[in-house]
Amino acid sequence: MKGDNSMPALLVFLLLLELHFAFAADEKAFIGINIGMDLSDAPSPTQVVALLKEQKILHIRLFDSDQAMLLALANSGIQVTVSVPNEQLLGIGQSNATAANWVARNIVAHVPATNITAIAVGSEVLTALPNAAPILVSAMKFIHSALVASYLDSKIKVSTPHASSIILDSFPPSQAFFNRTWDPVMVPLLKFLQSTGSYFMLNVYPYYDYMQSNDAIPLDYALFRPLPPNKEAVDANTLLHYTNVFDAVVDASYFAMSYLNFTNVPVIVTESGWPSKGDSTEPDATIENANTYNSNLIRRVLNNTGTPKHPGVAVSTYIYELYNEDSRPGSISEKNWGLFDSNGAPIYTLHLTGSGTVLANDTTNQTFCVAKEGADPKMLQAALDWACGPGKVNCSSLLQGESCYEPDNVVAHANYAFDTYYHKMAMASGTCYFNGVATVTTSDPSHGSCIFPGSGGRNETFTNSTALAPSESSTSHGTPCHFSHTYAWINTLFSSLLFWYAFPL
Numbered sequence: 001m002k003g004d005n006s007m008p009a010l011l012v013f014l015l016l017l018e019l020h021f022a023f024a025a026d027e028k029a030f031i032g033i034n035i036g037m038d039l040s041d042a043p044s045p046t047q048v049v050a051l052l053k054e055q056k057i058l059h060i061r062l063f064d065s066d067q068a069m070l071l072a073l074a075n076s077g078i079q080v081t082v083s084v085p086n087e088q089l090l091g092i093g094q095s096n097a098t099a100a101n102w103v104a105r106n107i108v109a110h111v112p113a114t115n116i117t118a119i120a121v122g123s124e125v126l127t128a129l130p131n132a133a134p135i136l137v138s139a140m141k142f143i144h145s146a147l148v149a150s151y152l153d154s155k156i157k158v159s160t161p162h163a164s165s166i167i168l169d170s171f172p173p174s175q176a177f178f179n180r181t182w183d184p185v186m187v188p189l190l191k192f193l194q195s196t197g198s199y200f201m202l203n204v205y206p207y208y209d210y211m212q213s214n215d216a217i218p219l220d221y222a223l224f225r226p227l228p229p230n231k232e233a234v235d236a237n238t239l240l241h242y243t244n245v246f247d248a249v250v251d252a253s254y255f256a257m258s259y260l261n262f263t264n265v266p267v268i269v270t271e272s273g274w275p276s277k278g279d280s281t282e283p284d285a286t287i288e289n290a291n292t293y294n295s296n297l298i299r300r301v302l303n304n305t306g307t308p309k310h311p312g313v314a315v316s317t318y319i320y321e322l323y324n325e326d327s328r329p330g331s332i333s334e335k336n337w338g339l340f341d342s343n344g345a346p347i348y349t350l351h352l353t354g355s356g357t358v359l360a361n362d363t364t365n366q367t368f369c370v371a372k373e374g375a376d377p378k379m380l381q382a383a384l385d386w387a388c389g390p391g392k393v394n395c396s397s398l399l400q401g402e403s404c405y406e407p408d409n410v411v412a413h414a415n416y417a418f419d420t421y422y423h424k425m426a427m428a429s430g431t432c433y434f435n436g437v438a439t440v441t442t443s444d445p446s447h448g449s450c451i452f453p454g455s456g457g458r459n460e461t462f463t464n465s466t467a468l469a470p471s472e473s474s475t476s477h478g479t480p481c482h483f484s485h486t487y488a489w490i491n492t493l494f495s496s497l498l499f500w501y502a503f504p505l
């Protein structure tokens with residue numbers, strides 16, 4: 001009879017645990033990828049899905065609900081977050097019938113063959129389309145009730161991605177709060193997310209935080225590179241140590257939610273990445289940095305590292321983005337956030353250290369010697385001539401008709417000759433110098449059938465089986481240009497950083 005009494009107590013206890021740690025522990029974080037299609041030479045939906053399968057990408061987010069794409073994704077095993085574009089938001093937020101129609105056409109028509117797991121309603125609405133803010137929660141509720149009517153609400157989450165700029169005083173994270181202007185929206189919005197078991201969707205761009213910090217944020221801190229312990233940022237209120245910008249921003253969102261008394265809404269990062277190319281005003285938009293950021297991000301997310309506030313709690317993240325979108329308006333960097341070009345060739349090979357079966361082959365040990373960016377062409381030519389002559393590099397692949405002839409320019413040819421020499425010399429230190437016009441890189445310069453010494457010759461950016469891991473989804477594009485974000489909070493961030501402790505600048 002004792003059992004009869006203890007049973008309910010245990011249940012209550014478990015229930016409380018469940019509520020409190022609704023987002024803790026049990027779930028494993030996944031890496032997904034955003035797919036924007038502003039490409040002049042856009043691959044077909046079938047080609048997109050083929051690339052996703054080849055790269056073992058299991059979670060994607062679309063910025064719309066393109067019918068052809070949803071059809072191509074049918075029976076692919078890929079979990080999809082679709083989006084209500086900002087242009088359609090007003091209509092949906094003002095009419096239950098319009099919302100129901102949208103769900104019928106874009107969701108009901110495609111499930112279960114296409115595994116739609118989330119709907120992102122709008123994109124950065126509070127900052128990008130503030131006049132739609134008053135109807136944002138209605139739009140989400142209307143969409144949700146249409147899902148309920150179709151018995152899909154337990155399978156498909158409804159949320160809306162936010163720019164991190166709505167979080168003010170992000171540093172220290174424990175003092176962060178949402179811009180109070182939006183309290184009338186945020187409170188019902190969080191209530192909705194809580195009551196439907198959905199996520200807080202957040203876009204996190206350490207690249208912009210770093211760019212706009214006037215050197216107050218060290219590049220290493222933005223790129224998740226190790227910092228000496230005395231250089232880590234410490235939140236004086238919580239004594240939590242922050243080793244990177246990403247964690248600080250995610251924790252700021254947890255604190256901002258708890259400031260409004262919401263402590264059990266999990267965060268999912270709907271966009272994060274680093275551009276691989278920029279103009280002279282964006283010197284840190286490089287292949288190396290993009291590779292470092294995304295590789296470190298993937299490793300961290302898949303390891304379920306969590307954040308200092310919630311260690312071990314999954315922060316699933318969608319990388320921005322699959323393709324370089326050359327047709328996007330704006331700066332050069334705006335067109336270069338992708339992991340692949342329109343042909344599906346990787347822009348760089350991620351360095352993912354093997355860790356169990358989930359992560360890919362270790363490429364961190366693969367280094368290449370290439371021409372330094374901006375090196376004087378005359379000096380490059382001289383170094384190339386030396387390598388293929390006195391340096392005894394076999395340069396026959398550079399001859400017309402051979403595998404590394406194209407592109408026929410001094411930089412490309414020097415890359416090949418330098419790298420061949422470097423590997424011939426067993427990558428010994430000092431063998432990638434060439435009078436200062438050469439540099440070591442971890443990005444495989446191989447292209448097409450021109451395979452560089454040191455390359456495994458693989459084409460995948462996620463080498464072997466980077467099953468971009470287990471389960472759940474989110475959504476949105478809309479913002480025409482990342483630089484349009486007002487990173488007002490960043491001012492606060494870096495002044496506080498300076499105030500707290502000095503980075504070595």
Ligand SMILES: *[C@@H]1O[C@H](CO)[C@@H](O)[C@H](O)[C@H]1NC(C)=O
Binds near residue numbers: 471472
């Ligand atoms: C869809 O994804 C869910 C995870 O959210 C998974 O449990 C389910 O098996 C998937 N369904 C199909 C048909 O692949």
Ligand SMILES: *[C@@H]1O[C@H](CO)[C@@H](O)[C@H](O)[C@H]1NC(C)=O
Binds near residue numbers: 096100142145146149
């Ligand atoms: C909206 O439509 C759904 C069915 O799609 C219905 O269940 C719900 O009650 C409606 N809500 C309002 C506010 O009319």
Ligand SMILES: *[C@@H]1O[C@H](CO)[C@@H](O)[C@H](O)[C@H]1NC(C)=O
Binds near residue numbers: 168
């Ligand atoms: C808060 O949001 C309002 C409305 O978008 C904006 O005008 C204001 O500048 C924001 N406050 C801060 C400190 O960013």
Ligand SMILES: *[C@@H]1O[C@H](CO)[C@@H](O)[C@H](O)[C@H]1NC(C)=O
Binds near residue numbers: 259260261
């Ligand atoms: C949060 O809860 C505390 C204590 O219950 C209360 O004093 C405070 O007003 C609440 N804040 C909000 C924004 O609801």
Ligand SMILES: *[C@@H]1O[C@H](CO)[C@@H](O)[C@H](O)[C@H]1NC(C)=O
Binds near residue numbers: 299303305
């Ligand atoms: C992976 O997680 C463990 C603890 O769970 C931690 O010790 C380790 O440093 C993490 N690795 C990375 C690469 O973050």
Ligand SMILES: *[C@@H]1O[C@H](CO)[C@@H](O)[C@H](O)[C@H]1NC(C)=O
Binds near residue numbers: 362365
């Ligand atoms: C990298 O390569 C060197 C020599 O090829 C080897 O000694 C070293 O163990 C490798 N490191 C890793 C992490 O694989």
Ligand SMILES: *[C@@H]1O[C@H](CO)[C@@H](O)[C@H](O)[C@H]1NC(C)=O
Binds near residue numbers: 394395396397
């Ligand atoms: C140079 O490489 C080519 C193949 O790329 C090979 O056929 C040729 O024999 C090599 N020459 C020497 C001298 O090793």
Ligand SMILES: *[C@@H]1O[C@H](CO)[C@@H](O)[C@H](O)[C@H]1NC(C)=O
Binds near residue numbers: 360361362455457
């Ligand atoms: C990694 O790649 C190298 C060559 O590219 C291969 O020899 C090795 O077996 C691979 N290892 C794993 C674990 O994939």
Ligand SMILES: *[C@@H]1O[C@H](CO)[C@@H](O)[C@H](O)[C@H]1NC(C)=O
Binds near residue numbers: 343345448449
């Ligand atoms: C890499 O991909 C290209 C086409 O995308 C293909 O022609 C080439 O053979 C591939 N190379 C390897 C080593 O798989």
Ligand SMILES: *[C@@H]1O[C@H](CO)[C@@H](O)[C@H](O)[C@H]1NC(C)=O
Binds near residue numbers: 361464465
């Ligand atoms: C690469 O993946 C294939 C199948 O996906 C697997 O058979 C092979 O063992 C993997 N190679 C390594 C080195 O992990």
